[in-house]
Amino acid sequence: MSANKIGAKRIGIIGAGQLAQMLAQAGETLGIEFAFVAPEKDACAAPYGKLFVYPYLDPKAEEALGSWSDLITYEFESIPVSLVEALEAKMAVHPSSNALTLASDRLNEKTMFNQQGIETAQFTTVDSLSDLEAAAEKVGLPAILKTRRDGYDGKGQVVIREENQLAAAWETLSPVACILESMVSFKREVSIIASRNLDGEIAFYPLAENYHREGILRLSLSLQNDPKQQEAEQIIRKVMEQIGYVGTMAVELFDLGDKLAANELSPRVHNSGHWSMDGTIASQFKNHLLAITNQPLQDTSVQNATAMINLIGSIPDKKLVAAIPNAVLYDYGKKPKPGRKVGHINLTADGNNDENFIPNVIKLLNMVGQQELVGELLKSNFYNHKK
Known part of the structure; x- marks a missing residue:
């Protein structure tokens, strides 16, 4: 396919990491060229x-x-x-600056969820140590102090279990704007991905x-016919349609x-959708490109159960x-570095x-130094369903 409905043959991507890399790889069959901007x-x-x-x-x-x-x-x-916003004033940018404004600030994000009737952890803003002390009274402990912006992969957050930890927690993250979130007692963590x-x-x-x-x-483990699928779809649909x-x-x-x-x-x-590169007909990357060029979206159903194991620090x-059947390794070409x-x-x-699926997942987890996850996996509903 050499063109698409809106004629976008050249897509510019802000950022040039592994997600941009995988978007470009997915676009090879769509006749799209790519350019990236990044300081590295x-x-x-x-x-x-x-x-x-x-x-940036x-x-x-x-x-x-913008010119390319x-x-x-x-x-x-x-x-x-x-x-x-500057690029958006001159040309199409998807997702929009509005979506970025929501997602890049935890206060905006959680407020939006609540406005849509979507439950979250209890939260309150924190801009000083006295704010944090008051927030701990309101939210209760244990809780998590998080920066409102720029936190990812565990960065920009501190768990607070006792009142005597408040000052040290604030000292760790100050002077940036934060929120304090209540700890949530959950059975499992899941994610829903969709393209619009x-x-x-x-x-x-x-x-x-x-x-x-x-x-x-x-x-990450893909789930087929999960009982929470419909509820999760309703949540992400609300958000997508609202903005x-x-x-x-x-x-x-x-x-x-x-x-x-x-x-x-x-x-x-x-990251939790990387399994779609091998577990579905159309990966999350391909459907992102189809969505932003306004083409019909492709099949997202699971062909077979798929596990995605992150490689952290080294390959x-x-x-x-390669000796494990049906295992595919994606090397991003980045220099090894802890974390x-x-x-x-x-x-x-x-x-x-x-x-052999679960035993092979366990082999791979052991191979990459994630032995502690093995016991957790063996206790999971996923494992018990697959037995």
Whole structure:
């Protein structure tokens, strides 16, 4: 396909990390060219398009990307809203600056959820130590102090269990604006991903069950016919339609047993949806591109159960991974570094009765140093359903 309905043959992406890389890879079959703007000269998306190396607030970033592109998107929410607004004044940008404003500030995000009748943890704003002391009285302890902006992968947050920890917690994150959230007692963490095009068509992906360590996603499991699927779809539909969202979005959710509560949204393709690259006909990346170019969205149903294992810090022995049937390793080409997402492995089951699927997930978890997740996985509803 060499063109699309709105004629966008060149898509500019703000950011040039692994999400931009995977978007460009998905666009190869759609006849789309890509350019990226980012301050890093060694950005991992660079081999897949044209890279403009500028700080995001440099006027040259806006000029270069805007003059080259037919359409703009972005790969993460920690970018200046002002850059998106400036580009939006001249051309189509999806998702919009409104979506970015909501998702890049935890107060805006949670307020929006509540206004839509979507449950969240109890929260209140914190701008000083005295605010934090008052918030702890209101919300109760234990609780989590989080920066309103720029927190991801466990960064920008402190768990507070006792009153005598308040001053140290504030000292850790101050002087930036924060919120204090109550701790939520949940049965599992899940996420719903959906894509919505300009015509308002929405394609929902099956829920993923997610496992985190140190605030970083380690394992996602695609869920077929999950009883919470419809409720999750209603939540993300409300959000998308309320803000006129265009593109792929993720909403992370707490399963409280009787209902779901929203944790946060991401106005972009999401780590917990990487399993879709091998587990569905159309990945979250392909449907994002189809959505922002206003084309019909493609099939999102699960073909076979799929596990996604994040590779944090380093890439394992590729020969060992290749020896496991139906395992695919994605190397982002990033320098190894503690805490850095450098790749992921997708493992698909061979049909619905694949007795080797869970054992192979366990092999991979052990291979990448995630032994502590094995016990948690074996206790999960996912495992007991697959037995």
